[in-house]
Each structure stands twice: as C-alpha cells, then as structure tokens.
Amino acid sequence: xxxSQEVNLANDCQERMTIALDKIDVQMRANRDALQxxxxxxxxxxxxxxxxxxxxxxxxxxRGISFHHGAEVxxxxxxxxxxxxxxNTNIKRSQAERAKSATLRKELEAMWSACVNDMWTxxxxxxxxxxxxxxxxxxxRSRAQQNLSRVMTEIVDMEKNIDLLNKAMRDLQAPxxxxxxxxRTRLGRPKVELCHDPAHQRLLYETVEIQQTIQELxxxxxxxxxxxxxxxxxxxRLQQDLEVGVYFSSIYDAVEMR
Numbered sequence: 001x002x003x004s005q006e007v008n009l010a011n012d013c014q015e016r017m018t019i020a021l022d023k024i025d026v027q028m029r030a031n032r033d034a035l036q037x038x039x040x041x042x043x044x045x046x047x048x049x050x051x052x053x054x055x056x057x058x059x060x061x062x063r064g065i066s067f068h069h070g071a072e073v074x075x076x077x078x079x080x081x082x083x084x085x086x087x088n089t090n091i092k093r094s095q096a097e098r099a100k101s102a103t104l105r106k107e108l109e110a111m112w113s114a115c116v117n118d119m120w121t122x123x124x125x126x127x128x129x130x131x132x133x134x135x136x137x138x139x140x141r142s143r144a145q146q147n148l149s150r151v152m153t154e155i156v157d158m159e160k161n162i163d164l165l166n167k168a169m170r171d172l173q174a175p176x177x178x179x180x181x182x183x184r185t186r187l188g189r190p191k192v193e194l195c196h197d198p199a200h201q202r203l204l205y206e207t208v209e210i211q212q213t214i215q216e217l218x219x220x221x222x223x224x225x226x227x228x229x230x231x232x233x234x235x236x237r238l239q240q241d242l243e244v245g246v247y248f249s250s251i252y253d254a255v256e257m258r
Contacts, residue, residue, distance in 0.1 A: 013115035
C-alpha cells in the first residue's frame with residue numbers, strides 16, 4: 001500500500017514538473033520576444049542618437065554640407081507622442097513579462113516545495129513500515145540530510161550573492177571613472193568659466209554617491225563572505241556527522257542480519 005502510494009506520488013510530481021516545464025518554455029519564448037523588441041528599439045534609438053550627434057556637430061564650415069531640396073517636407077514615421085507611446089508599449093510589455101515570470105517562479109517554487117515535502121513524507125512512511133526499530137535513527141539522519149541540503153542551498157545562494165556584489169562593484173567602476181573624468185576635464189575651463197555651477201555640483205554629488213555605494217557594497221561583501229565561511233564550516237560538520245552515521249548504519253545492518 002505505502003509502496004504504491006510512493007510510486008503514484010512520484011508519477012504525480014513528475015507529471016506536474018512536465019507541465020511546469022511547458023509553462024517555463026512558453027514564458028521563456030515570451031521573454032525572448034520581449035527582449036528582442038527591446039533590443040531592436042534600443043538599437044534604433046542608439047542609431048538615431050548617433051545621427052543626431054552628427055547633425056549637432058554640423059556648422060557653416062563643415063565638410064559635406066550641401067543643398068537637399070525636399071528634405072524639409074520628407075515624410076516622417078512618428079511624432080513625439082507616438083514615439084513615446086511606442087517606447088512605453090515596449091517597456092510595459094517587458095514589465096508585464098517580467099511580472100509573469102516572477103509569478104511563475106513563485107508557483108514553481110511552491111510546486112517544487114510541495115513535491116519535495118510530499119515525497120519526503122512518503123519516504124519516511126515507507127521506511128517506518130519496513131522497520132519500526134530503525135525509525136528513530138532514520139528520522140535523525142533525515143533531519144541531518146535536510147539540514148545539509150538547506151546549508152548547501154544557502155551556500156549556493158550566498159556564493160551567488162557574493163558574485164552579484166562583486167559584479168555590482170565592478171559595474172560602478174566605469175560610472176565612477178566617467179564622473180571623475182568629467183570633473184577633471186571641466187577643470188580645464190578658462191578663468192571665470194571654471195565655475196562651481198550646477199553641473200559641477202551634480203558631478204560632485206554623483207562621485208560621492210557612487211563611492212558611498214561602493215563602500216556599502218564592500219561592507220555587504222565582507223558580511224556575506226563571513227556568513228559563507230560559517231556555512232562552509234557548518235557543511236563540514238554536517239558531512240562529518242553523516243559519515244559517522246553511515247558507519248554506524250552499516251554496523252546496525254550487520255547486527256540485524258545476524
């Protein structure tokens with residue numbers, strides 16, 4: 001009875017996971033479509049910006065200027081309102097797909113947690129039916145394995161967090177260099193033009209803000225590394241406990257066989 005229930009539960013979880021994989025595939029396609037639209041829109045805007053920059057630099061003495069009759073009446077594809085609507089539509093689509101992805105992740109996490117808990121509960125029931133005398137030992141070993149699994153998960157999460165913190169600090173290096181370079185470049189303004197104007201104030205604020213952010217990230221990184229070290233030590237202790245448990249389990253089996 002318990003064995004058939006375990007098989008049925010495994011088949012049910014497998015079916016639910018298959019359905020979940022189909023949902024993931026659909027959402028991944030939607031995410032890729034939204035990403036492709038954003039990438040195309042971004043590329044178009046970058047191209048437009050480059051053209052505007054070239055146009056901005058043109059003057060009466062620029063090479064390559066000439067008469068272009070009819071350019072002033074050439075048809076256009078949008079106005080500021082439709083341009084903004086197009087951009088907002090793409091952004092809203094991306095936000096909607098991200099929200100769907102977040103909801104799907106929560107659903108999948110809940111489903112996965114339910115399957116794991118159900119399978120584990122059934123596993124314990126089967127073990128209990130095999131031998132009541134081994135129940136207490138197996139329950140203790142099970143708790144140790146669960147603790148180790150949670151610690152392993154926490155280690156992976158913490159390592160990811162450390163990688164993200166390192167990446168975040170690396171990503172701030174270029175903006176900080178830009179801000180400081182702008183400050184240094186603007187120091188070349190002559191005489192009274194070297195003014196403590198709003199732009200200078202903003203650059204100072206931006207530089208300090210980025211530096212403070214880097215310091216905060218570095219502090220969080222140190223904390224995360226300390227937590228990771230504690231988790232690694234906990235994992236080593238749990239693994240050692242499980243190895244001792246396996247040794248005593250083999251002795252217990254040998255005694256039972258006799």
